[in-house]
Amino acid sequence: MLTLASIVFSVKAHAQSPNVVADVAPIHSLVAQVMKGVGKPALLVPAKVSPHGHALKVSQMRALTQADVVFWVGEALTPWLEKALDRLPEDAEAVELLDADGLNLLTYDTDEEEGDDHDEHEDHDDHHHDHDHAGLDPHIWLDPANAKVLIDAIANTLAQRDAANAERYKTNAETAKETLEKLLTDTHSATKAIKDKRYIVYHDGYRYFEAQFGLGRAVAIADGHAAKPGAKRLIAIRKTVSELSPRCIFSESQFETRPVQSLLRGTDATEAQLDPMGQSIEPGPHLYETLIRNLTNTFTRCLK
Numbered sequence: 001m002l003t004l005a006s007i008v009f010s011v012k013a014h015a016q017s018p019n020v021v022a023d024v025a026p027i028h029s030l031v032a033q034v035m036k037g038v039g040k041p042a043l044l045v046p047a048k049v050s051p052h053g054h055a056l057k058v059s060q061m062r063a064l065t066q067a068d069v070v071f072w073v074g075e076a077l078t079p080w081l082e083k084a085l086d087r088l089p090e091d092a093e094a095v096e097l098l099d100a101d102g103l104n105l106l107t108y109d110t111d112e113e114e115g116d117d118h119d120e121h122e123d124h125d126d127h128h129h130d131h132d133h134a135g136l137d138p139h140i141w142l143d144p145a146n147a148k149v150l151i152d153a154i155a156n157t158l159a160q161r162d163a164a165n166a167e168r169y170k171t172n173a174e175t176a177k178e179t180l181e182k183l184l185t186d187t188h189s190a191t192k193a194i195k196d197k198r199y200i201v202y203h204d205g206y207r208y209f210e211a212q213f214g215l216g217r218a219v220a221i222a223d224g225h226a227a228k229p230g231a232k233r234l235i236a237i238r239k240t241v242s243e244l245s246p247r248c249i250f251s252e253s254q255f256e257t258r259p260v261q262s263l264l265r266g267t268d269a270t271e272a273q274l275d276p277m278g279q280s281i282e283p284g285p286h287l288y289e290t291l292i293r294n295l296t297n298t299f300t301r302c303l304k
C-alpha cells in the first residue's frame with residue numbers, strides 16, 4: 001500500500017530530476033542511457049539536421065531556457081550554440097564534452113600543423129579557456145572508447161546535480177560502458193577485413209572511427225566543418241580519385257549528393273551512404289549502438 005509519505009516522496013523525487021538537454025543525437029543517446037529510469041533528456045538539434053552551420057530555432061531556445069544541464073560537444077561542432085548558452089538560467093550548467101578528461105582527441109591535418117614550435121604551448125594551462133579548441137576534430141563520438149569516457153563525464157555531472165538519483169546514474173553508466181566494450185570488440189573484428197581499402201567520404205568526420213579501428217584515412221570531399229567544397233578542392237579530389245581508384249565513395253544523408261554523383265562518373269567505385277549522426281535511427285538510448293553498427297556494416301559491405 002502506498003503511504004502518503006511515499007507518494008509525496010516519489011512526486012518530489014520526480015520533480016527534482018533535472019531538465020537535461022543534449023546537443024546532437026549520438027550524445028543525446030549516451031545521456032539517455034545514463035538517465036534511464038530517472039528521466040529523458042531533450043534533443044536540441046533535430047535528427048534530420050546537420051549540426052554544422054545550423055541556426056537555433058525559437059523552440060530550441062525555449063528548451064535551453066528551461067534546462068538545468070546542457071551537454072554539448074563544443075563550439076568546434078556547433079559554433080552557433082555558444083552564444084545561446086550565455087542565456088542559460090543562472091543556476092544551469094553547460095558541460096562542454098570536448099573538455100572531458102581522458103578523451104582521445106584528434107586534430108585536423110596534424111601532420112601539417114605539428115612542427116618544432118612547442119614554445120607556443122608552454123603556458124598552455126595559464127591560457128587555457130573553454131575556447132581553446134582550434135583545429136580539433138569534434139566528431140569524438142565515432143570512437144566508442146571516447147563514448148565510454150563521455151558516459152562517465154555525463155554520469156558524474158548528473159550525480160552531482162541530482163544526488164537523490166546518483167546511484168542510479170552510476171549503475172546505468174556501468175551498464176552502458178559494458179555495452180560499449182562489447183561494441184568495441186565486435187567492431188574491431190568486423191573491420192579487420194577492410195583495413196587497407198581506399199575510399200572517399202563526403203565530409204572529413206571519420207578520423208575517430210578510422211583511428212580506433214585501424215582503417216585507412218579517407219579522402220574527404222568537404223572539410224570537417226562540411227563547408228561546401230570549392231572548385232579548386234573538387235579538382236584536387238577528382239585527381240586523387242583517378243589516382244587511387246577507390247572502391248567506395250560514401251555520401252551522407254545530411255548533405256547534398258551532387259558532388260558524390262559527379263565524382264562517381266567515370267570510376268568503378270560504388271556509392272554507399274554513411275550516417276554518422278544517426279539520422280536514420282529513432283533517437284533514444286539505443287541510437288548510439290545502432291549508429292556504430294550501421295556505420296560498420298556500411299563500411300564493410302562496400303569495402304570488402
Ligand SMILES: [Zn+2]
Binds near residue numbers: 052224
Ligand atoms: Zn560532421
